[in-house]
Each structure stands twice: as C-alpha cells, then as structure tokens.
Amino acid sequence: MTHQHAPVLLDIAGTTLTAADRRRLKHPLTGGLTLFARNWQDRAQLTALCAEIKSVREDLLICVDHEGGRVQRFRTDGFTHLPAMRVLGEMWMKDALTATDAATAAGFVLGAELRACGVDLSFTPVLDLDHGPSGVIGDRAFHRDARVVTMLAKSLMHGLLRAGVGNCGKHFPGHGFVAADSHHAVPVDKRSLKAILADDARPYEWLSTTLTSVMPAHVVYSKVDARPAGFSDRWLKDILRGRLGFTGAIFSDDLSMEGARHVAGRSLLTYAEAAALALDAGCDMVLLCNQSLDGGAAVEELLAGLADEAGRGHWQPDPDSEQRRLALLPSSPPLAWDDLMHDPVYQRALERLP
DSSP: OOOSOOOEEEOOSSSSOOHHHHHHHHSTTEEEEEEOGGGOSOHHHHHHHHHHHHHHOTTOEEEEOEEETTEESOOSTTOOOOOOHHHHHHHHHHOHHHHHHHHHHHHHHHHHHHHHTTOOEEOOOBOOOOOSOOTTTGGGSOOSSHHHHHHHHHHHHHHHHHHTOBOOEEEETOSTTOOSOTTTSOOEEOOOHHHHHHTTTHHHHHTTTTOSEEEEOSOEETTTOSSBGGGOHIIIIIIIIIITOOOSEEEEEETTSGGGTOBTTBOSOOHHHHHHHHHHHTOSEEEOOSOSGGGGHHHHHHHHHHHHHHHTTSSOOOHHHHHHHHTTSOSSOOOOHHHHHTOHHHHHHHHHOO
16 A cells, blocks of 8 residues: 555554544554553553554554653563663763663664564654753763764664664754753753754764654754754754755654644644644654544544645645655564564573663
8 A cells, every 4th residue: 555645643542443543544644653651551462452553554653652761661561671771871981882782782672572562663762962951851861972872872773673673863953951841841942053063963963874763852943943843944954854964754753742832933733734834844754642532633633634734735745755654664574572582682682781
C-alpha cells in the first residue's frame, strides 16, 4: 500500500485496538503511532497489540519514548530497567571506553527488548547538553560536554542499530539551556546562532550520518527565529538540512504541548493548523499525543483538518518525506522474546550495563 505522504503519528487509548482506532490507523494521512504506559499490560499483550497494528497496515511505524531512567514506558514483565543517560556520562569520566561499551549494551538491550515485542523506533537518544537548570531534561542528558554526548549517543545508537530499531536525536538544536518545560510553557533561549551551533547543536553536526531521525525542541531561539524550532524553516531547512547536512526524518514534538499552540504571535492554533505549519517548516511527521482519550475527537479533527489545510495550500504532501518515514521501518523480522533471552549478544549486553 503506497501513500503519497502519511505524516500523522497518533496514539490509542487502551491495550487493544477499538473500531475507531482501526479507522484512524487506516486513514491515508496516518503514518504510525506512539505507545504510552497506558497501552501496556504485559509483554504478551504488547506483542499482540503491535501485531494487530501491523495487520491494519504493514507500513505503520510503531514508536515509543523509551530512553532509560525516568522515561521508560515498559518496566515490568521482563523489561530491563535501564539507567538514566547521566549514569553513562559519569562512567565516561572514570573510564571513557568502558562507558562507550556500556552505552552500546544499553542501546542493544533497549532496542532488542522493544523489537521482540514488535516496536519499530524509540525516541532516543537525548542529545541535549546538561547545562543544569533544565528540570525537564535533568538526568536524561549524558553530559555537559557536546563531545562526550556525541560519543555516548553514537555508542547507544550502535546498539539500537544492531537490534534493528530506529533512533531519534532530540531536542534539536538543544533544550538543555532553558529552565522552562515546553509541555506547559514556551521556553525562550536568547543565545546567538553562533553560540548554539558551537555548543548545543554540535552533536547533530557530528552525528549527521548516524541519526535516523531528529525531533526539534518546542523552544524559541529568539535571536534566530520568532517561531519555536519545530515550526521554523530556518532551523529545519536552512540549518539542520542545509548547514548540518541531515538527511533523515524530522518528527515534530507533541502538538498538544503548550509550546506548540502559540506560534509567532498566533494564539491557540487548532491541531491541524499547527501540524500544517510544522510540515510546511520542514517536519516529515507530526505527533499528536494523549488525544485519543475521551473518544479521540481531537485526533479526528486533526486528520480531517490536515487534509483541508493541504487543500488550502498551507502544506504540500511530500513524497520525499514519505520515503524518509518508510526508511525508518525495520528491515528484518524481530527475534522472539524467548530466543532473545538465550541470545549470547543479549546476555553479554546485560552484563555490560552500568
């Protein structure tokens, strides 16, 4: 089944698909979904749910926020508790090369366990620098030094890659410097473009051939653009694609976050308007999270409204974007969980975790 461009990543309310979920997943603008802790009961249920999603449409991308530390959606029934990324940064300070091996082990364990259940992509690694004040980033960051972050993230992604799972560097060009949480406010970073490119954005430059996808920050870098990075063609097209040479997929951050609804002087956009702005600015896919609860009217509105926005010329469906989305799908079938448990590569990776 080919789609001209299926940019919407939605979510579902429960642990199985409803008739409404199936209808939304079949919508030609739907490209995948993000799973949350509420979609998890146990491994057997998750595996069945992923298989059910793929039976609706084989090309749907199944994603999850699974970083380790406090951002890990599945934590029971055999899933390994992974360390926060800062732990790897602390290891680096004692023994850099052992830390890179531990990071690859963490990426492999994380990826192989998700893949065994049918998940395609994890929104990890966090490439934000640990500047200190950011409560929303905190111990999710590897380190303050962009070079250390780059090497540990690259090592983690090597593990994910071995497990057949896509990665996503976030939050471009860097969320670590601002204290505000973009789930509830629009943080503003007043540094110059030169300062940001010399520090926070360096991992994106150094990982331009390694990252399979990137997620921009809902942060306004006021000296560069009045719009948050995820709605800024200057950040996405000129800087990320043009200057840094990134060729992978770009996901918007969650459109239901406060930071996504007030863009460049326009107050409270509809989800469809926000999605059209993000796609027009250079995102390949847009995420709408936690809106399937209470019947999912917001998801319906986004899917219907986004088609109207295209009709009005506010965004252009893009076959290149669709190719970038399809490239994120795993190329080989996963190892079943019981086989994974006996896999020597997995056993060794468990031993190497910090």
